[in-house]
Amino acid sequence: MSTVTLAAPLGVADQGGRLAGRLTAALSDTVDVAGRNLRTLLRTPQALVFATIQPMIFVLLFRYAFGGAIQVPGVNYVDYLMPGVFAQSVAFGAIGTAVGLSADLRSGILVRFRTLPMARVAVLGGRTLADLVRNLAVVAVMVGVGFAVGFRTTSGAGLLAALALVVAFAYAASWAFTALGLRVSDPEAAQAAGVPVVFLLVFTSSAFVPLRSMPGWLQAIGSHQPVNALVTAERALVLGGPAAGDVLISLAWSAGILIVFGLLAARTYARMGR
Amino acid sequence: MSDAAIEADGLRKAFGQVTALDGLSLRAPAGSVLGLLGPNGSGKTTTVSILSTALRPDAGHAVVHGLDVVADAARVRQVIGFAGQFAAVDPNLTGRENLTLIGRLSRVGRRQARVRAAELLDAFGLSEAADRLVRTYSGGMRRRLDLAAALLHRPPVLFLDEPTTGLDPESRLGLWDSVRDLARSGTTVLLTTQYLDEADALADQIVIIESGRVADTGTPAQLKGRFGTVVFSLGFGTAADAETASRALAAAGYQPERSGTGLRIRSDSGSGALAAVVRALEDRAPDPVSVAVREPTLDDVFLTLTGTGQHVSTSQGGKAA
Numbered sequence: 001m002s003t004v005t006l007a008a009p010l011g012v013a014d015q016g017g018r019l020a021g022r023l024t025a026a027l028s029d030t031v032d033v034a035g036r037n038l039r040t041l042l043r044t045p046q047a048l049v050f051a052t053i054q055p056m057i058f059v060l061l062f063r064y065a066f067g068g069a070i071q072v073p074g075v076n077y078v079d080y081l082m083p084g085v086f087a088q089s090v091a092f093g094a095i096g097t098a099v100g101l102s103a104d105l106r107s108g109i110l111v112r113f114r115t116l117p118m119a120r121v122a123v124l125g126g127r128t129l130a131d132l133v134r135n136l137a138v139v140a141v142m143v144g145v146g147f148a149v150g151f152r153t154t155s156g157a158g159l160l161a162a163l164a165l166v167v168a169f170a171y172a173a174s175w176a177f178t179a180l181g182l183r184v185s186d187p188e189a190a191q192a193a194g195v196p197v198v199f200l201l202v203f204t205s206s207a208f209v210p211l212r213s214m215p216g217w218l219q220a221i222g223s224h225q226p227v228n229a230l231v232t233a234e235r236a237l238v239l240g241g242p243a244a245g246d247v248l249i250s251l252a253w254s255a256g257i258l259i260v261f262g263l264l265a266a267r268t269y270a271r272m273g274r
Numbered sequence: 275m276s277d278a279a280i281e282a283d284g285l286r287k288a289f290g291q292v293t294a295l296d297g298l299s300l301r302a303p304a305g306s307v308l309g310l311l312g313p314n315g316s317g318k319t320t321t322v323s324i325l326s327t328a329l330r331p332d333a334g335h336a337v338v339h340g341l342d343v344v345a346d347a348a349r350v351r352q353v354i355g356f357a358g359q360f361a362a363v364d365p366n367l368t369g370r371e372n373l374t375l376i377g378r379l380s381r382v383g384r385r386q387a388r389v390r391a392a393e394l395l396d397a398f399g400l401s402e403a404a405d406r407l408v409r410t411y412s413g414g415m416r417r418r419l420d421l422a423a424a425l426l427h428r429p430p431v432l433f434l435d436e437p438t439t440g441l442d443p444e445s446r447l448g449l450w451d452s453v454r455d456l457a458r459s460g461t462t463v464l465l466t467t468q469y470l471d472e473a474d475a476l477a478d479q480i481v482i483i484e485s486g487r488v489a490d491t492g493t494p495a496q497l498k499g500r501f502g503t504v505v506f507s508l509g510f511g512t513a514a515d516a517e518t519a520s521r522a523l524a525a526a527g528y529q530p531e532r533s534g535t536g537l538r539i540r541s542d543s544g545s546g547a548l549a550a551v552v553r554a555l556e557d558r559a560p561d562p563v564s565v566a567v568r569e570p571t572l573d574d575v576f577l578t579l580t581g582t583g584q585h586v587s588t589s590q591g592g593k594a595a
C-alpha cells in the first residue's frame with residue numbers, strides 16, 4: 001500500500017495563474033466530462049434507442065399512416081414533414097440532458113466534482129457539449145431516414161443551414177433542460193417534468209400539421225413559440241423562398257433560451273454548495 | 275499556524291429552518307485520524323462537506339492544510355481527497371476509466387493519471403476488474419474504487435463520510451486496513467461513522483456530535499474511562515443462590531440486579547473492582563458458577579451523551595444511567 005500516498009500532493013499548476021492557462025484547463029476539463037458522458041450514453045443503449053428509434057417511428061407514422069390525410073397545398077407532405085421531425089427529435093432528446101444530470105445529482109458524483117480542483121463550469125459545459133455531439137448524430141441519422149422515405153430538397157446549402165439551426169436550437173434546449181435537471185434530483189421526475197413541456201411545444205407547432213388547420217386560439221399559441229419558429233425557418237430554407245426573417249426569429253429564440261437558461265443553470269449550480 | 279491539518283471554529287449551517295451545525299469546532303493534528311461520531315442527522319455529513327469545500331458554512335471558519343475552506347477553496351481542493359457517503363463512481367465506466375477521469379479532473383496530468391490509476395487499482399485489489407464496467411462491481415469493490423478515486427492526486431488530507439456503511443464485514447476490515455495504512459504514511463484522515471467500534475478501531479481522537487454541536491471529545495480510551503461503566507455478570511447454580519448472593523452484595527454496599535440465576539453489578543471504578551465483589555461474597559453466599567466482565571464500549575459513551583440516557587447494560591431494569 002506504499003503506493004497509495006506520498007508526503008506531497010501531485011503537482012497541480014497553480015490555479016491563480018494566467019487567464020489563458022485557466023481557460024485551457026477549463027476547456028480540457030469540459031472535454032473530459034463530455035467524454036465521460038458520451039461513453040455513458042454509448043453504454044446505456046436504451047438512451048440511444050430512445051433518441052433515434054422514437055423519431056423514426058414518428059417519421060413512419062406521419063409519412064405512411066397519417067400523412068395521406070394531411071393536406072399541405074403546393075408541397076409533398078414528406079418534404080413538409082422532415083423539418084418538423086428534425087426539430088422534434090432534438091426537442092425530445094433534450095429531455096435526456098435533464099435525466100442524465102439529475103442521475104448525477106442523485107449518485108453523488110456532482111458532490112465529488114465540487115471537491116476536485118477542476119473548473120466548475122466543466123460539469124455543465126461537459127454535459128451540454130456531450131449532448132451537442134449526441135444531437136449531431138441523431139440529426140444525421142434522421143436525415144438519412146428522411147432520404148430513405150422520399151424526402152428531397154432542391155437546395156443542399158439550404159438543408160445544411162436548416163440543420164445548423166436545428167443544432168443551435170438543440171444546444172439552447174439542452175441548457176434549458178440543464179436548469180431543470182439541477183432542480184430535480186430524480187431522473188424519473190426529470191423525465192416526467194420534461195415530456196409534457198416538449199409534447200406541448202412540438203404538437204402545438206407546425207411540425208406535423210399546418211397551423212392553419214388548428215383553431216384560432218391554438219394558432220396564436222403555436223405561432224409564438226420556439227419549436228414553431230425553428231420549423232418555419234427550416235422549411236423556408238429547405239423548400240426555397242425568402243428565409244432571412246424566419247431564420248433570424250429562430251436564432252433569436254435559441255439565443256434567448258441559451259442566455260436565460262444558461263444563466264439560470266449556472267446560478268443554480270453555483271448555489272448548490274451554499 | 276498551529277500543527278493542525280484540519281481546524282474548524284464555530285461552524286454554523288442551516289438548511290431552511292433546519293439547523294445542521296450549531297457552532298461546531300474541531301481540530302485534527304497533521305497525520306492523525308479524527309473520528310466524527312454521531313447519529314443520523316447530527317451534522318456529520320454537513321461538517322465533512324464544508325471542510326471539503328462542497329458546501330459553504332453560514333458562519334464560522336475552517337482551515338485545511340493551512341488554507342481557508344471558503345477564501346482558498348480552489349487551493350484546498352488540491353490538497354484534499356473526498357469520498358462521500360455513497361460511492362460516487364460512474365457505473366457505466368470501467369474502474370480504470372473512473373480513476374483516470376478523476377485523475378485528469380484533479381489535474382495530475384494525462385500520463386500521471388494513467389500511472390496513478392494503475393497503481394491504485396493494484397493497491398486496492400481491483401487490477402483484475404480494472405477494465406470491467408463498474409456496474410458489475412460488488413458494493414465493496416465500488417467503495418474501494420471510490421476511496422482510490424479520492425487518493426489519485428496523493429492528497430495529504432482525506433475526508434471519508436461513513437466509508438464502511440453498507441459493507442460486509444470482510445470489506446469493512448479491508449477498508450480499515452487501508453485507512454490505517456494511509457494514516458501510517460502521514461495522511462491526515464477525518465472520517466465520520468455511526469459505528470462505535472469503527473471509531474474505536476481507527477481514530478486517534480474522537481469528536482462526538484449531536485444536533486450540530488460537539489457533545490464531547492477525547493481519545494477512545496479517555497471517553498470510555500469518563501463515561502463507560504464496567505459490568506460484572508455473575509451466574510449461580512440456582513435462583514435461590516443468586517438471591518443469597520444479591521443480599522450479601524447489597525449488605526456490602528453494591529446495587530446488584532438479579533434476573534433469574536444471574537446477577538449484574540455495575541462498577542465505575544474499572545474491572546479491578548471485581549476482586550472486591552468476589553471478596554464480598556466470600557463465606558456469605560455460594561460461589562458463582564460463571565463470571566463475566568464487560569469492559570466499557572463507546573456505546574456507553576454514545577448513549578450517555580446523545581441517547582435517552584438509557585444504559586445498554588441495564589436495559590432490563592430500565593434504569594437511567
